Amino acid sequence: MKTNRFWARLVFLLGAAYFIVPLxxxxxxxxxxxxxxxxxxxxxxxxxxxxxxxxxxxxVIIGILAIIVGILxxxxxxxxxxLRLPRLRPFVEFLTLMPLIIPxxxxxxxxxxxxNSSSVIPFTGSAPGTDILLTCAYVTPALPYMYQRxxxxxxHHRRAxxxxxxxxxxxxxxxxxxxxxxxxxxxxxxxRRLPDLRHRHWxxxxxxxxxxxxxxxxxxxxxxxxxx
Amino acid sequence: MCHDLVVRQAHHEVYWGTxxxxxxxxxxxxxxxxxxxxxxxxxxxxxVMFLILPTLYLIGAAFIGRxxxxxxxxxxxxxxxxxLAAYWISIRISxxxxxxxxxxxxxxxxxxxxxxxxxxxxxAVMTFSGVASNFAGVPLAFAFISTTGRLGLVTIILKxxxxxxxxxxxxxxxxxxxxxxxxxxxxxxxxxxxxxxxIDGLKKEWNEAAQIPGASQWQFWRYVGLPILxxxxxxxxxxxxxxxxxxxxxxxxxxxxxxxxxxxxxxxQIRGDALQNPGLGAALALGMILxxxxxxxxxxxxxxxxxxxxx
Numbered sequence: 377m378k379t380n381r382f383w384a385r386l387v388f389l390l391g392a393a394y395f396i397v398p399l400x401x402x403x404x405x406x407x408x409x410x411x412x413x414x415x416x417x418x419x420x421x422x423x424x425x426x427x428x429x430x431x432x433x434x435x436v437i438i439g440i441l442a443i444i445v446g447i448l449x450x451x452x453x454x455x456x457x458x459l460r461l462p463r464l465r466p467f468v469e470f471l472t473l474m475p476l477i478i479p480x481x482x483x484x485x486x487x488x489x490x491x492n493s494s495s496v497i498p499f500t501g502s503a504p505g506t507d508i509l510l511t512c513a514y515v516t517p518a519l520p521y522m523y524q525r526x527x528x529x530x531x532h533h534r535r536a537x538x539x540x541x542x543x544x545x546x547x548x549x550x551x552x553x554x555x556x557x558x559x560x561x562x563x564x565x566x567x568r569r570l571p572d573l574r575h576r577h578w579x580x581x582x583x584x585x586x587x588x589x590x591x592x593x594x595x596x597x598x599x600x601x602x603x604x
Numbered sequence: 605m606c607h608d609l610v611v612r613q614a615h616h617e618v619y620w621g622t623x624x625x626x627x628x629x630x631x632x633x634x635x636x637x638x639x640x641x642x643x644x645x646x647x648x649x650x651x652v653m654f655l656i657l658p659t660l661y662l663i664g665a666a667f668i669g670r671x672x673x674x675x676x677x678x679x680x681x682x683x684x685x686x687x688l689a690a691y692w693i694s695i696r697i698s699x700x701x702x703x704x705x706x707x708x709x710x711x712x713x714x715x716x717x718x719x720x721x722x723x724x725x726x727x728a729v730m731t732f733s734g735v736a737s738n739f740a741g742v743p744l745a746f747a748f749i750s751t752t753g754r755l756g757l758v759t760i761i762l763k764x765x766x767x768x769x770x771x772x773x774x775x776x777x778x779x780x781x782x783x784x785x786x787x788x789x790x791x792x793x794x795x796x797x798x799x800x801x802x803i804d805g806l807k808k809e810w811n812e813a814a815q816i817p818g819a820s821q822w823q824f825w826r827y828v829g830l831p832i833l834x835x836x837x838x839x840x841x842x843x844x845x846x847x848x849x850x851x852x853x854x855x856x857x858x859x860x861x862x863x864x865x866x867x868x869x870x871x872x873q874i875r876g877d878a879l880q881n882p883g884l885g886a887a888l889a890l891g892m893i894l895x896x897x898x899x900x901x902x903x904x905x906x907x908x909x910x911x912x913x914x915x
Binding site: 380381383384385387388391394395397398399400401402404405448449450452453455456457460461464468471474475476477478479480481482483484485486487488489490512513515516519 | 640641643644646647648650651653654655656657658659661662665708711712714715716718719720721725732736743746747748750751756757758788789792793821843846849850851852867870871873874882885886889892893896897900
């Protein structure tokens with residue numbers, strides 16, 4: 377096991393070097409404005425340039441707008457598809473995975489051809505229209521990461537408990553929320569699963585994790601009930 | 605008693621948003637349906653306007669000639685030496701950066717999660733990966749020019765301290781391997797981000813269970829660990845491929861138009877510098893869509909096998 381640890385450290389250090397050296401080199405390069413010695417003059421000249429401030433501010437505003445538009449578009453869809461319209465789920469999920477398959481440059485090429493100044497919706501014809509198009513173009517590639525399916529933790533409790541997604545008393549399964557695509561497992565998402573506080577409540581008051589219910593408990597829980 | 609059941613049923617329905625009995629489903633108010641559709645509408649409209657229509661428009665335009673008639677001329681126009689070479693270089697660069705990125709990312713993620721490194725390291729690396737996987741385009745190109753360009757930090761240190769001239773040894777940042785090296789900067793973090801949850805899914809008990817009958821670490825990874833990770837690995841590989849295949853800003857900032865790859869060709873078409881045939885540009889886009897779609901179709905086919913174990 378000791379060699380295991382050695383290799384882990386070696387791999388990690390090599391990886392870290394690959395990622396840190398370009399950042400250091402960029403910083404070092406930024407100090408080389410004056411010949412022969414290091415100075416912060418390039419930073420001074422950039423920050424005193426009104427054009428830089430204008431473009432930087434524009435980037436920040438478009439970025440914030442993209443976040444807002446993305447949340448406004450995705451969150452209601454996630455809510456309604458998850459709770460009210462489950463039959464739309466495969467369709468919506470396919471749509472959110474499309475940006476992973478279609479490169480951004482193709483979408484941009486499509487926007488330019490479709491929304492040029494002589495089309496029905498001339499986004500590129502005016503400055504505000506271009507801003508709208510730019511914002512939406514930034515939202516599109518983020519869709520797969522914003523619409524992330526619930527991760528399936530505690531999956532082994534699921535077998536017989538409808539409260540945790542197992543079969544209910546009619547033998548039907550609650551919707552299963554395992555991801556379709558590995559990208560949906562990743563941490564790059566805006567809408568995460570809400571914490572399951574019922575479970576946390578259990579953990580606080582008991583020292584061991586909840587056990588699957590016994591057969592006896594199940595037979596009591598799922599006893600025949602009169603139809604309402 | 606009856607009241608209690610009704611309350612329990614109602615609580616269940618409210619909590620899960622499902623209607624458990626058919627009788628209540630029949631009395632479901634019709635009005636709510638339109639409200640529900642209203643909630644999904646922004647997403648659908650957005651997706652149609654900014655995902656489906658542009659794609660369909662380009663696919664359609666690939667089959668329409670200058671005179672507005674249906675034609676295969678644009679598709680036939682792809683089969684020229686320059687465009688075929690561009691596709692081939694693109695596929696090679698994307699493939700190399702995806703395979704290397706996936707292998708290195710897997711190694712780093714395994715080292716991080718299973719290598720018993722200090723515990724705080726993991727969240728730090730994950731945060732950094734989130735940043736670095738989006739660190740593409742002009743800043744990335746600049747970082748690599750100032751690192752391994754002709755006047756870059758590493759080039760100069762190698763030359764002055766070790767007496768090794770990187771560029772005399774045949775390295776060139778504006779080449780196949782230079783571009784691959786640069787792409788790895790966002791490919792490896794993406795791999796780490798996506799594969800880490802899959803590695804978490806490997807239970808420690810499986811390793812212990814394998815050790816009881818005397819399996820070595822190598823045997824555990826050969827017969828248990830890697831077969832389970834394999835589908836996630838392939839799925840991420842195809843994602844990385846598509847990611848590199850569509851990367852334009854990095855390549856363009858790094859090489860200008862000196863390297864002949866498909867995104868740069870398409871970009872030149874957008875700028876109106878070259879080709880001068882919108883139909884051919886659409887055909888280029890169609891070719892790219894087909895290639896990335898083929899790469900990504902692998903995943904759903906294989907993922908069914910992984911889910912058996914992840915349940």
